[in-house]
Amino acid sequence: MAYEVAAPKYVRLAQTLQGRIEDGTYPPGSLVPSENQLVQAFGMSRPTVVRALDLLKRDGWLESRQGFGTIVRGRPEVVEQKDQxxxxxxxxxxxxxxxxxxxxxxxxxxxxxxxxxxxxxxxxxxxxxxxxxxxxxxxxxxxxxxxxxxxxxxxxxxxxxxxxxxxxxxxxxxxxxxxxxxxxxxxxxxxxxxxxxxxxxxxxxxxxxxxxxxxxxxxxxxxxxxxxxxxxxxxxxxxxxx
Structure with a gap:
């Protein structure tokens, strides 16, 4: 039986947004589109959009700031550890x-x-x-x-x-x-x-x-x-x- 690793929709959306951060479409310090805008732009459900944004926040690409929205941080810094x-x-x-x-x-x-x-x-x-x-x-x-x-x-x-x-x-x-x-x-x-x-x-x-x-x-x-x-x-x- 083949072992398939199919990326869920929220992962594919996160990869697309990450690509736009890397190519400068969403530069560091800018606001990403709102959840409503992403739902309409990509034709995906709100839960899918929320999970994609949460994934990017977890990995350090985005951060939420109260009163501002979701801010682009850019490519996360790689932290070198002494013992990996x-x-x-x-x-x-x-x-x-x-x-x-x-x-x-x-x-x-x-x-x-x-x-x-x-x-x-x-x-x-x-x-x-x-x-x-x-x-x-x-x-x-x-x-x-x-x-x-x-x-x-x-x-x-x-x-x-x-x-x-x-x-x-x-x-x-x-x-x-x-x-x-x-x-x-x-x-x-x-x-x-x-x-x-x-x-x-x-x-x-x-x-x-x-x-x-x-x-x-x-x-x-x-x-x-x-x-x-x-x-x-x-x-x-x-x-x-x-």
Whole structure:
């Protein structure tokens, strides 16, 4: 069964409005047309228009100002983070990463992954598990999960390491586009197998960086569970107080 990612109407409208911001039709600081004007101009329902505007506000293209309306902010600034485990897991080449592929198989979907991908709990997913090493020591276990249908027509089910990033491979083979990533960091006890692969002593916890990669509509395309030995990690951030 083919895996289709059809953009809803509100997403297509948001993309059109975004394009007009980028080409200068709606310059930064200007007012976007009112909801009524957009309904009439595009022949779409008010709820569709509202959802499109909300999507652009969420992503930083627009903002609401009381007494003024909806203002164009322009292209959002890209905030560079010190540690982007999700981006690294999506973009690194398996073939050039020090380590080895532990497993490539269809497996029953873990409950947390099923919820993120929006698939039934009895379904199966394709998993690629990569053990990353530094100086011969295991430092990370990265498990990437994909809907089985999405993997069709790709080399994701092959046991050989990919010479390109998982994101680049999917975007090229399936003509889809990754848009944003959500990362959730938590601590947990590893399974016996996970502890063995990471060479952890009994009872040693791991940090789990749970990465959900989505297209512009919010449809999850890939989930990655990155496990890191907790005693070798330190999280730090610096930000201003306003």
């Amino acid at each position: 485990r999700g981006r690294e897991a999506l973009e690194r080449s398996e073939a050039s990463t020090s380590g080895r592929l532990v497993d490539v198989a269809q497996v029953p979907v873990p409950p947390r992954v099923a919820a993120a991908l929006g698939i039934p709990r009895r379904a199966k997913v394709l998993v690629r598990r990569l053990l990353v090493e530094e100086d011969g020591e295991p430092v990370e276990l990265s498990s990437s999960y994909f809907p089985v249908g999405l993997a069709e027509g790709t080399s994701l089910a092959d046991s050989a390491p990919l010479g390109e990033g998982l994101r680049a491979h999917l975007e090229a083979r399936r003509k889809i586009r990754f848009d944003h990533v959500t990362e959730r960091v938590s601590a947990r006890r590893p399974s016996e197998e996970e502890a063995g692969l990471l060479a952890l002593p009994p009872g040693e916890p791991v940090l789990s960086v749970f990465v959900v990669a989505c297209d512009v509509s919010g449809q999850a395309l890939q989930v990655v569970d990155v496990l890191l030995p907790a005693d070798r990690q330190e999280l730090e951030d610096t930000y201003r107080l306003g």
